Amino acid sequence: MSRFLNERYAAMKPYVPGEQPQDKRYVKLNTNESPFPPSPAVLAALNGEEVAKLNLYSDPTAKVLVDAIAARFDRISREGGGKGIKPSQVFVGNGSDEVLAFCFQAFCGKDKGMACPEIGYGFYPVFCEIFGIKFNPVPLREDFSIDIKAFEGIKDNITIANPNAQTGIYIPVSDIKTLLSADKDRLVIIDEAYCDFGGESALGLLDEFDNLIVVQTMSKSRQLAGGRVGFAIASEAIVEDLNKMKFSFNPYNLNRLSILAGAAAISDEEYFEMTTSAVKAERERLKKTLAELGFYVTPSLANFVLAAHPKIGGKELYLALKEKGVLVRFLSDEALKPYVRITVGSKEQNDALTDAIKQIIKEKGI
């Protein structure tokens, strides 16, 4: 630390992202990326002509991207009998991490902390730290499921990843409705990073509630983790507030290529269906194989599973797998120490993982 750092940040512990090793090739199942390449429509959109325009700033309103996102969710809303989604209800950011950061910064304050399930996305407490917001961890049930009653009477805003980060456990939209109606002065942010792998989106509740923000990302289900495209859908007034934050910080938060990539990705429904269905099918196959190998596996609806073996600790398994060229995630939360979090990969990647686990079980005589 230099002697210049503001003392406010001296004790701050930054978020630790999963390893992105540059040294050797691993079967990489540690950061919940998609095993598929981006949609062919994305590759077609990012041609040399577009690269040649990088001397010019990107559109600070990211209109083509906002319009494409709005069009998709407007269609889904209307098909479900809803009122539709307007472009003025869509906010886009440099990954959903940035979108979430703007939400925390904009809507929490001295008397408004952020309540989150005590096991969840590791960035939430970090955002609270950097913005000086009170972080209010809410206990889960023993099986890691979210107990909606535990949020009763809490005045703070609420952020829940649904399905939840690390566990993949999903809460039904009816529970979110309960949270929204219990206190209309409390914002509920639903982080749907993993929703496309089997959960139901809370977006339908926007017609009825203006204290809801739904956040999604193109990193997990749309093959654009490296493109950094995230978005929020909420009331027009909330989106106006978020744009105020963005235009006071970095109006060009999305670069020209990411705007085009995101618009192409969100418009390719067929590729989205194909890739998310494949991941869901592989997830169920992986759960079954791990259970047969003696693991306890959480009932994940995400593109990862959280698994613990009774005879080998999470860190030990993580290290043994790494030695065999397979990267999974070991999470240091006390309650997660017995577990590893495994991204659902392609069939070949998942087979490589389970083969390596079988070898480890044999070598260690467990």
Ligand SMILES: *Cc1c(COP(=O)(O)O)cnc(C)c1O
């Ligand atoms: C991956 C993830 C994010 C961040 O996604 P980016 O769009 O890549 O910033 C946010 N929330 C949860 C729960 C995630 O798992």
